Amino acid sequence: MILAAEEYNPVMPHVAEVIIGLIAFLLLLWVLRKFVVPRFEKLYEERTAKIEGGIEKAEKAQAEAEQALEQYKAQLAEARTEAAKIRDDARLEAETIKAELRAEAEQEAGRIVAQGEAQLQQQRAQLVAELRADLGRNSVALASRIVGESLEDEARRRGTVDRFLTELDAGADGAGARN
Amino acid sequence: MGALVLAAGDEFTPPTAEAFNLPPIFGWVTKPMLLIVLSVVLIIGFFLLSSRKLSVVPGKGQFLVESFYDFGRNNIAREQIGSRDFLRFLPLILALFSFVLVNNLFGIIPILQFPTMSHIGFPLALSVLVVYPVYHYAGIRRHGLGGYLKHQLVPPGAPKPVYLLLTPIEFFTKFIMNPLTLAIRVFAAMFAGHLLIMLFGISAEFLLLHGDGITKIFSLFSFGGALAMTFIEVLIMSIQAFIFALLSANYIGAAMAEEH
Numbered sequence: 001m002i003l004a005a006e007e008y009n010p011v012m013p014h015v016a017e018v019i020i021g022l023i024a025f026l027l028l029l030w031v032l033r034k035f036v037v038p039r040f041e042k043l044y045e046e047r048t049a050k051i052e053g054g055i056e057k058a059e060k061a062q063a064e065a066e067q068a069l070e071q072y073k074a075q076l077a078e079a080r081t082e083a084a085k086i087r088d089d090a091r092l093e094a095e096t097i098k099a100e101l102r103a104e105a106e107q108e109a110g111r112i113v114a115q116g117e118a119q120l121q122q123q124r125a126q127l128v129a130e131l132r133a134d135l136g137r138n139s140v141a142l143a144s145r146i147v148g149e150s151l152e153d154e155a156r157r158r159g160t161v162d163r164f165l166t167e168l169d170a171g172a173d174g175a176g177a178r179n
Numbered sequence: 180m181g182a183l184v185l186a187a188g189d190e191f192t193p194p195t196a197e198a199f200n201l202p203p204i205f206g207w208v209t210k211p212m213l214l215i216v217l218s219v220v221l222i223i224g225f226f227l228l229s230s231r232k233l234s235v236v237p238g239k240g241q242f243l244v245e246s247f248y249d250f251g252r253n254n255i256a257r258e259q260i261g262s263r264d265f266l267r268f269l270p271l272i273l274a275l276f277s278f279v280l281v282n283n284l285f286g287i288i289p290i291l292q293f294p295t296m297s298h299i300g301f302p303l304a305l306s307v308l309v310v311y312p313v314y315h316y317a318g319i320r321r322h323g324l325g326g327y328l329k330h331q332l333v334p335p336g337a338p339k340p341v342y343l344l345l346t347p348i349e350f351f352t353k354f355i356m357n358p359l360t361l362a363i364r365v366f367a368a369m370f371a372g373h374l375l376i377m378l379f380g381i382s383a384e385f386l387l388l389h390g391d392g393i394t395k396i397f398s399l400f401s402f403g404g405a406l407a408m409t410f411i412e413v414l415i416m417s418i419q420a421f422i423f424a425l426l427s428a429n430y431i432g433a434a435m436a437e438e439h
Contacts, residue, residue: 008200017300020212022308024219033270036226040248043233
């Protein structure tokens with residue numbers, strides 16, 4: 001051991017080795033600094049940029065989607081109110097039309113009834129007039145048959161008949177009022 | 180072991196430090212020198228080839244390279260130096276880590292089979308001539324010469340009389356011991372590890388060749404020991420490379436830190 005230590009001392013640096021080690025290391029360092037590290041760092045920057053860009057893009061897309069959703073919702077609400085308004089209008093219109101139709105129908109009915117009444121009145125008046133003439137003639141004929149004589153005098157005959165009819169009318173009117 | 184050796188009748192000579200004194204291969208060029216050059220060629224080749232076509236979405240190969248790069252970048256450099264300044268020192272830390280790692284691993288690679296860092300000249304070149312000036316330079320540039328010395332030698336927060344003791348210790352640690360221990364740590368680990376593997380290997384061979392009868396069986400144990408030591412050495416080699424890079428980054432970080 002002692003002999004060996006004299007011949008070779010492992011703790012004493014070998015100058016040539018120090019120099020070669022240093023040169024070799026500096027060469028390695030230079031290559032790493034000049035080429036390798038920049039390449040990797042550039043890659044990392046790109047990666048970071050890409051990831052951040054992706055995130056940004058996604059955020060933008062999300063914002064756009066939200067905006068579109070808002071828009072659709074607003075449009076939907078608008079459409080709904082419009083539909084409700086249209087429905088209301090339609091109902092209102094229907095009511096008006098119904099009311100108008102009803103009024104018209106009532107008017108028509110009134111008109112028809114009035115017309116009927118007028119016609120009836122007219123027919124009645126006609127009938128009464130006809131009956132009055134018939135009754136006069138029949139009464140005269142009957143009276144002349146009963147009396148057995150012909151009432152030649154036109155003027156007298158008319159006066160008698162008219163008086164009789166007036167009395168008859170008054171009696172009939174009195175009976176009608178009582179009814 | 181001595182009894183066994185005696186039983187064999189031959190003299191067993193354990194490996195000594197002399198085993199590390201390798202004769203020049205040609206001229207004055209020794210094996211460690213060639214290994215150093217080889218390691219640099221390998222590392223440069225590896226990084227240049229693997230970083231030639233980097234894509235944002237990594238493939239399997241790129242993922243492995245990136246894992247290695249990220250380990251040096253995030254776990255060592257950024258952790259120790261801080262995210263503000265670490266990029267400037269990243270090439271240095273990465274070079275230290277890969278350089279020490281590959282040269283250590285040479286110790287278990289067949290044919291090469293010599294951890295270059297077991298020759299103290301190499302780790303000394305790194306620590307004293309590279310790391311030491313770099314961290315002092317970084318500190319002086321950050322704080323100015325006076326500010327840096329005060330920052331390094333008079334850590335705040337201690338009572339006044341303590342500085343009589345503390346300042347010399349800090350000086351001794353930061354200006355003398357740090358670079359030396361940094362080099363000696365990896366050197367000693369590699370030296371001892373290689374010596375142990377050699378011891379197991381040589382004894383296995385000796386027992387097998389010179390043992391009689393039953394003692395030949397003990398050769399298996401020695402061989403198993405050499406195998407086990409080899410696996411442990413892989414771990415130690417990696418850890419030592421990691422520690423070397425980590426401490427270098429730590430010194431740089433401490434020199435530039437605002438607070439002590």
